[in-house]
Amino acid sequence: MYAIAIHGGAGAVPRASLSPERELQYRAGLEAALDGGYAVLERGGSSLDAVTAAVRLLEDDPAFNAGRGAALTREGAAELDAAIMDGREQRAGAVAAVRHVKNPVELARRVMEKSRHVLLVGPGAEEFALEEGIALMPNLYFRTPERISQLEHEQRGERVSDLVPPGKGTVGAVARDRDGNLAAATSTGGMTNKRPGRVGDSPIIGAGTYAKNGVCAVSATGHGEYFIRAVAAHHVCAAVEYRGLTLELAMRELLDDILRGLGGDGGLIGVDRDGHVVMQFSTEGMYRGARDSSGRSEIAIY
Amino acid sequence: MYAIAIHGGAGAVPRASLSPERELQYRAGLEAALDGGYAVLERGGSSLDAVTAAVRLLEDDPAFNAGRGAALTREGAAELDAAIMDGREQRAGAVAAVRHVKNPVELARRVMEKSRHVLLVGPGAEEFALEEGIALMPNLYFRTPERISQLEHEQRGERVSDLVPPGKGTVGAVARDRDGNLAAATSTGGMTNKRPGRVGDSPIIGAGTYAKNGVCAVSATGHGEYFIRAVAAHHVCAAVEYRGLTLELAMRELLDDILRGLGGDGGLIGVDRDGHVVMQFSTEGMYRGARDSSGRSEIAIY
Numbered sequence: 001m002y003a004i005a006i007h008g009g010a011g012a013v014p015r016a017s018l019s020p021e022r023e024l025q026y027r028a029g030l031e032a033a034l035d036g037g038y039a040v041l042e043r044g045g046s047s048l049d050a051v052t053a054a055v056r057l058l059e060d061d062p063a064f065n066a067g068r069g070a071a072l073t074r075e076g077a078a079e080l081d082a083a084i085m086d087g088r089e090q091r092a093g094a095v096a097a098v099r100h101v102k103n104p105v106e107l108a109r110r111v112m113e114k115s116r117h118v119l120l121v122g123p124g125a126e127e128f129a130l131e132e133g134i135a136l137m138p139n140l141y142f143r144t145p146e147r148i149s150q151l152e153h154e155q156r157g158e159r160v161s162d163l164v165p166p167g168k169g170t171v172g173a174v175a176r177d178r179d180g181n182l183a184a185a186t187s188t189g190g191m192t193n194k195r196p197g198r199v200g201d202s203p204i205i206g207a208g209t210y211a212k213n214g215v216c217a218v219s220a221t222g223h224g225e226y227f228i229r230a231v232a233a234h235h236v237c238a239a240v241e242y243r244g245l246t247l248e249l250a251m252r253e254l255l256d257d258i259l260r261g262l263g264g265d266g267g268l269i270g271v272d273r274d275g276h277v278v279m280q281f282s283t284e285g286m287y288r289g290a291r292d293s294s295g296r297s298e299i300a301i302y
Numbered sequence: 303m304y305a306i307a308i309h310g311g312a313g314a315v316p317r318a319s320l321s322p323e324r325e326l327q328y329r330a331g332l333e334a335a336l337d338g339g340y341a342v343l344e345r346g347g348s349s350l351d352a353v354t355a356a357v358r359l360l361e362d363d364p365a366f367n368a369g370r371g372a373a374l375t376r377e378g379a380a381e382l383d384a385a386i387m388d389g390r391e392q393r394a395g396a397v398a399a400v401r402h403v404k405n406p407v408e409l410a411r412r413v414m415e416k417s418r419h420v421l422l423v424g425p426g427a428e429e430f431a432l433e434e435g436i437a438l439m440p441n442l443y444f445r446t447p448e449r450i451s452q453l454e455h456e457q458r459g460e461r462v463s464d465l466v467p468p469g470k471g472t473v474g475a476v477a478r479d480r481d482g483n484l485a486a487a488t489s490t491g492g493m494t495n496k497r498p499g500r501v502g503d504s505p506i507i508g509a510g511t512y513a514k515n516g517v518c519a520v521s522a523t524g525h526g527e528y529f530i531r532a533v534a535a536h537h538v539c540a541a542v543e544y545r546g547l548t549l550e551l552a553m554r555e556l557l558d559d560i561l562r563g564l565g566g567d568g569g570l571i572g573v574d575r576d577g578h579v580v581m582q583f584s585t586e587g588m589y590r591g592a593r594d595s596s597g598r599s600e601i602a603i604y
Contacts, residue, residue, distance in 0.1 A: 090531045090564060096501075097423050117500045118527045121399050122424040124499015197426015198419045199398075206508045206533035225420045229392045231508035234533040238540045262392065 001275030008287030009169020010267030047175035047183035058171035070189020078142035087182030087211035094203035100136035172219030182217035200224025206234035222266010303577030310589030311471020312569035335359040349477035349485035360473035372491020380444035389484030389513035396505035402438035474521030484519035502526025508536035524568010
């Protein structure tokens with residue numbers, strides 16, 4: 001069985017204030033990313049290519065907090081983080097605090113495939129992008145009017161309109177391909193009004209992103225600091241690998257016992273060795289979608 | 303029982319080429335850091351204060367790859383990473399790619415205690431340092447003649463003299479105080495000739511550094527990329543917490559099965575809930591020391 005799952009962030013807009021137009025917009029964005037990733041698997045492509053394709057599409061969609069439409073720092077800039085992990089040999093690549101890379105997930109993948117390193121941050125990561133022939137974009141490209149207004153509201157201490165996308169969250173994808181290879185990827189703009197240089201869990205291997213063949217692939221979303229302290233994605237994978245928990249139980253333990261104990265919430269998507277997709281969260285909602293070769297296909301928010 | 307262990311990096315100078323003068327220098331540096339950390343515990347101080355004190359001393363000692371005497375990037379600059387974790391509530395702080403902070407472990411601790419965040423990188427981390435009243439130092443302060451010569455040798459493709467400190471490695475400390483609280487801290491300059499912006503495992507919570515009361519505190523050293531992919535410190539702590547392995551067995555599994563399987567080597571120091579110190583490595587040596595209230599006291603390299 002081959003399968004893919006995606007998320008567009010936990011802590012969705014409260015159900016009561018989500019307009020029908022907004023909901024359609026989110027669902028269409030999730031659908032497009034799910035289609036793009038699933039198409040790769042369907043034609044025999046790798047899970048690595050599938051999660052890259054899905055996350056790229058979510059990065060390009062301004063409705064989600066990654067790539068274009070990212071939440072802004074307290075100085076009004078977009079600063080982007082992303083990671084990718086290949087379950088085959090647990091190779092991984094990640095970037096953090098980049099300001100001019102259109103698709104951070106692509107750069108994370110280059111770090112994995114073309115450098116000796118796993119994590120590159122800031123201008124050094126962008127220097128590597130240029131060496132790899134990746135054109136840089138002006139920071140303006142990432143900043144949408146909605147995010148600028150959201151930052152202004154937050155800085156004035158006003159309640160942020162429920163009509164704009166949540167000021168935190170991430171996007172991510174996990175997949176299993178026909179060969180049984182697992183992969184995970186996560187990308188984010190972080191939190192609205194964050195300090196420049198703040199890095200959340202998304203690009204941290206083991207926290208926001210993890211994949212190991214024969215075990216599972218996981219991508220997380222939520223309040224990043226708690227996911228880092230809990231080493232969330234690795235906690236889930238280690239529980240599956242060494243304690244024999246199902247992916248579902250491992251995620252519930254992480255969300256209900258570990259994270260709640262620390263005071264944090266969020267969500268996780270994952271796929272196990274057999275291609276069984278699990279999506280769990282402790283927030284009111286999580287933008288998400290799943291599709292597999294057995295015919296399962298869903299998009300959901302709450 | 304209260305106890306502290308420290309390391310000054312795995313992959314020590316080969317035994318055959320370590321001069322007696324050099325060996326004395328390393329031993330004196332380790333001794334001073336062990337004394338400094340142990341003194342905190344002895345007078346009833348916290349494990350957090352003890353690991354901070356020990357790592358500060360190792361950062362200030364130019365013989366070790368952290369703070370002054372850090373390995374240099376391919377552009378000849380020092381770029382420093384550090385993390386600290388408090389086992390009480392798994393609070394954590396970390397910084398990466400800072401160039402002007404004399405004691406990165408101090409800044410990591412401020413991130414934990416004074417910010418909403420866990421990880422700050424680059425200029426944003428230094429902005430936070432300035433807001434916290436921490437004076438910045440010129441990058442020159444960190445660069446020693448030995449490290450400059452080591453970088454030149456490496457860039458010319460020459461074999462690096464065994465008489466200079468290894469071009470990778472880290473420093474770290476773990477401790478248990480009289481109240482049973484555990485803490486861990488790690489600091490490094492990374493690898494000689496690294497890309498600017500490259501971040502290793504040291505500041506990654508779960509990879510190079512982890513602490514959880516009632517379980518263990520761990521600090522790692524070695525080829526950072528492999529430790530990130532293995533989520534090394536968390537692997538060890540999760541094995542102790544959930545599978546009932548001794549700290550020693552958990553470290554051997556990580557070094558001999560997981561890391562070796564990926565092609566990496568290095569070492570770990572840790573202290574368990576009872577104050578039992580364990581130090582294990584898969585390299586020829588690891589600069590290390592341990593002392594506890596039962597009378598154990600040792601400094602060793604091989």
